[in-house]
Amino acid sequence: MSAFQNIKLVVEAGVARLTLARPDALNALSRPLLREMIxxxxxxxxxxxARVLLITGEGRGFSSGADLSAGNSPVGSPDFDGGEVLEQYYNPLIERMFALPLPIVSAIHGPVVGAGCSIALSADIVIAAESAYFxxxxxxxxxxxxxxSMWLLPRLIGRSRALSMMMLGERIPAKTALDWGLVHDVVADADLATRVAAITEKLARGPTLAYALIRQGVRKASEQTLSETLVYEREAQRLAGASADFAEGVAAFREKRPAKFTGR
Known part of the structure; x- marks a missing residue:
């Protein structure tokens, strides 16, 4: 983990903090950065x-999106394939984010652009500073x-708003993002770290297996029928009910004390 050049990753007290760390380039998403995130x-x-993942950006903003300044870009050449970087980097990254058996929180400020927008919004809980814009x-x-983006945005804000974001290419300020349901909360920039710390610390003390099953279930439910989702819920409840955290939760309830979950 210490060998990373474009990101920072620290795990402390159950919180894994992954920071996009190219502040001089507004955390533009270069291939080396994407490779390190994967x-x-x-x-x-x-x-x-690690029991919760927090994703942040260093410097003036979360991310300016894909790095288009790379000098070796073959843009304009006859054999240029704009989808190749998706196949090799972005798609595996997003798949890994949705499959991660940990809750994900993103703390965002300043520009949240392009694929950086997708990365931020792929988190389970998104906290935006007032300076953030999408x-x-x-x-x-x-x-x-x-x-x-085409999968995620219509599910978050509906077809009309998603299409307007995609086709007009205009900034969506944090307050509008909150009104639309893109983010969980908007706070003053000075309060972002405190607000995010409260959420990540709570998740880090929670029943990690249950969080993982919820994340998996919500993704499945967006792609299947009610009947199929009921089947999943039955199996997920069996797994959660066999966990040490469920036993602890029941014991704590009966003993009228806070539960001390271990994530198992």
Whole structure:
């Protein structure tokens, strides 16, 4: 984890803090950065200390989106394939985020642009500073939304608003994002760290297996029938009911004390 050059990853007191760390480039999503994020997510699956993932951006904003300044870009050449970077980097990253058996919180400020928008909104709980704004910038350079935007945005805010974001390419300020249901909360920039710490600390003390089953179930439910979802809920409840955290939760309820979950 210490070998990362474009991100920072620290696990402390159950909270894994992953920071996009290219502040001089507004945390533009270069291929090395994306590769490191994928490696970090794979490592977190094996890290028994981590019980919640927090994703943040260093510097003036969360992310300016894809790094279009790379000097070796083959844009304009006859064999250029704009989807190749999606297949190799963005798609595996988003799949890993949704499959991670930990709750994910994103703390965002300043620009949240393009694929950076998708990464931020793929979290389970999104806390935005008042300075944050969302921008589906793809159309402004003649591209289509990617990194799961076409799947995620209509489910979050409905077809009409999603299409307006994608086709108009205009900034959506934090307050509007809250009104639309894109984010969980908007706070003053000075209060962002405190608000996020309260949420991540609560999740880090919670029943981690139940969180994982909820995350998996919500994704499944968006793609299947009610009957199929009921079947999943029955199996998920069997797994949760066999956990040490359920036994502790019941004991704490009966003894009228706070539960001390261990994530198992």
């Amino acid at each position: 490696t970090a997510l794979d490592a977190l699956r094996q890290n028994r200390e 921008l589906q910038a793809f159309i402004n350079v003649g591209l289509v939304p990617d990194a799961g």
